[in-house]
Amino acid sequence: MTRAITLIGAGRMGFAMARGWVAGGDVALSIVDPAPGGETRDWASSAEVALNPDPAPVDVLVIAVKPQVFPAAIPNITPWIGKDTLTLSVMAGVTLARLGSVLGTDRIIRAMPNTPGAIGQGVSLVAPGSGVRDGDFQTTVDLLSPLGLVEGPLDEESLVTATAVSGCGPAYVFLLAELMAEAGAARGLDPELSSRIARATVEGAAALMAQSEEAPAALRQAVTSPGGVTKAALDVLMAEDAAPSLFKRAFEAAEKRDAELSSE
Ligand SMILES: NC(=O)c1ccc[n+]([C@@H]2O[C@H](COP(=O)([O-])OP(=O)(O)OC[C@H]3O[C@@H](n4cnc5c(N)ncnc54)[C@H](OP(=O)(O)O)[C@@H]3O)[C@@H](O)[C@H]2O)c1
Structure with missing residues (x-):
């Protein structure tokens, strides 16, 4: 089944993930990024990835903007979240509680990849929130596997400590x-x-x-x-x-x- 994914923020981490998903197939990917680089634009057109389309609820929404940018990006994020959307955040430091309160959903997973993921040799940590459904953890593992090793489910406190190991x-x-x-x-x-x-x-x-x-x-x-x-x-x-x-x-x-x- 083709999965509809929207990526908010196609920087280093977001772009590395996006390439992995498209290479893995069965993905209808949209990217939201106000000023995508030339490499992102060229790749998006060759990989049939929609760049900055009109928002509509998707199966999986992935947030990969800088934590400092997140508050300003919220109005562009919420229209992608519907009642059946799993939200995956890779932002450092933005807690599940804060994500839940500002995005209005508790079906959220926090993940922490690292940059060797760009060559498939990364480590990703996964901490699911309380409102996840059956299969959401596995969906996240599938999405992060192109980046390398995936570890979880972790509680959020362990995620923070483990970030000091593998994220940094x-x-x-x-x-x-x-x-x-x-x-x-x-x-x-x-x-x-x-x-x-x-x-x-x-x-x-x-x-x-x-x-x-x-x-x-x-x-x-x-x-x-x-x-x-x-x-x-x-x-x-x-x-x-x-x-x-x-x-x-x-x-x-x-x-x-x-x-x-x-x-x-
Ligand atoms: N890099 C890492 O090692 C690493 C590891 C784990 C987790 N993370 C997390 O991943 C996230 C992204 O990090 P990164 O290193 O990939 O940063 P980055 O390269 O700066 O990527 C962020 C991207 O988001 C774009 N952006 C800015 N405002 C936006 C908006 N309102 N809507 C949509 N996109 C917007 C940026 O565009 P502009 O460049 O035009 O501003 C940029 O393309 C961070 O939260 C970080 O904590 C990073």
Whole structure:
């Protein structure tokens, strides 16, 4: 059965999802975006996707605008919601309670994808609201599967903490490559060489982990000889007041910001 889906906001995350749905077939897709980029416009016309059509209730409405833009977008969102519409929000920080009160429906699911989803290697977290019907969770899993791994159902509190892991996680990994490059340069390496080898090392280690069944800790231990060079570096990084405590503080900050976004 062809499913009617409307996507509000065809930015990085929305566009990645839209391509996955059309590739998966059996979807009549409409996109609402006041200023779609050239790539979105070209793709929409080649994939027979309706761009900014007149609104009418759909099977699934997906909200992928920035949380800060959401209040202004509400008048363009509600006409797409009918009594049989499942609403899926991928906005960070906008709670199920707030979505329900401003959109006038409790048939809502909150999801949190991440950017590697654009190449099918993402992680999406799913937290269903209280008014979902049988099959809604599975519909959401089907819609997010083109982006990679889907985890859920989660309660909303776990979604917020898990967002600090997988939603923000790609940025931590990119930061790791940056910091390794900077530390190499600070110790006298040519900055471009340091940057190239840091990047290739992060890519290679992630690919090795992807091919291995071992836990990350076992992979780490396998490259850490007792009394060796790696061990000396890890002793600094893994001291209780170093990386472990930094990550706890970073997660607390991410959860706090999520709560603030919810009330902005
Ligand atoms: N990127 C991530 O890693 C990630 C991960 C998980 C969840 N999310 C969530 O996904 C949402 C979108 O993030 P993003 O990175 O994809 O942002 P983005 O690239 O800025 O995409 C948002 C899109 O919405 C459009 N837009 C603005 N106002 C609109 C309106 N009134 N009606 C319809 N569309 C409108 C924007 O157009 P203009 O560019 O013309 O303003 C843009 O194309 C956010 O809520 C974010 O929390 C993102």
